[in-house]
Amino acid sequence: NAGVTQTPKFQVLKTGQSMTLQCAQDMNHNSMYWYRQDPGMGLRLIYYSASEGTTDKGEVPNGYNVSRLNKREFSLRLESAAPSQTSVYFCASSLEGVNYGYTFGSGTRLTVV
Amino acid sequence: QQQVKQSPQSLIVQKGGISIINCAYENTAFDYFPWYQQFPGKGPALLIAIRPDVSEKKEGRFTISFNKSAKQFSLHIMDSQPGDSATYFCAASMVDKLIFGTGTRLQVFP
Numbered sequence: 001n002a003g004v005t006q007t008p009k010f011q012v013l014k015t016g017q018s019m020t021l022q023c024a025q026d027m028n029h030n031s032m033y034w035y036r037q038d039p040g041m042g043l044r045l046i047y048y049s050a051s052e053g054t055t056d057k058g059e060v061p062n063g064y065n066v067s068r069l070n071k072r073e074f075s076l077r078l079e080s081a082a083p084s085q086t087s088v089y090f091c092a093s094s095l096e097g098v099n100y101g102y103t104f105g106s107g108t109r110l111t112v113v
Numbered sequence: 114q115q116q117v118k119q120s121p122q123s124l125i126v127q128k129g130g131i132s133i134i135n136c137a138y139e140n141t142a143f144d145y146f147p148w149y150q151q152f153p154g155k156g157p158a159l160l161i162a163i164r165p166d167v168s169e170k171k172e173g174r175f176t177i178s179f180n181k182s183a184k185q186f187s188l189h190i191m192d193s194q195p196g197d198s199a200t201y202f203c204a205a206s207m208v209d210k211l212i213f214g215t216g217t218r219l220q221v222f223p
Contacts, residue, residue, distance in 0.1 A: 004156070031209065040122070042202060042215035043157070050209045058210065090156050099145050102211065104156030 006105035013081045013112045021076040023091030031094045032074035036087040081112045119214030132190040134217045136203035143205035151200045193221045
């Protein structure tokens with residue numbers, strides 16, 4: 001089982017460029033999440049999708065958009081990257097909300113110069 | 114009210130010792146309190162979790178202690194091993210999302 005797969009693993013962007021981070025899970029989970037991890041800040045929720053067809057903002061949604069393409073895939077888009085978006089991005093999924101625990105991907109390390 | 118405060122930021126423990134990480138919260142609507150373990154270059158992984166109707170939960174060398182009246186919970190790692198060296202995150206959930214603490218980097222020296 002692959003679990004949660006994130007692509008790419010590393011990316012360097014110039015300020016103002018756009019890109020999409022991809023996430024796919026093969027566990028038939030209903031809920032999916034995007035977090036960013038910064039030193040001393042822990043993990044902060046960007047957007048989440050409680051079920052296919054729904055998306056909601058988390059703690060730090062500004063500068064991001066998401067698409068729940070189908071039950072398996074949940075993408076995160078940066079329309080105009082800024083240096084403040086330099087971070088490690090994690091996608092996670094859960095069977096039915098938080099009480100079943102999250103399965104995280106291995107992360108995407110993004111640097112915006 | 115959405116915050117989960119975690120301490121210490123870093124912890125150094127000798128092999129065989131007890132590691133203790135503390136978390137505190139304000140929002141009494143939180144109803145599920147997991148701990149996640151993260152190794153370098155990996156995503157966090159669920160370690161152990163507790164609900165507020167229980168004061169303690171033990172799984173092997175890992176124990177969560179929960180104090181509902183004080184709105185605090187802690188992770189105890191007994192007989193700490195070098196393989197336990199990782200970053201630990203506490204978290205709290207409300208409705209359909211987790212709020213994470215800022216993390217504790219644990220180093221266990223032989």
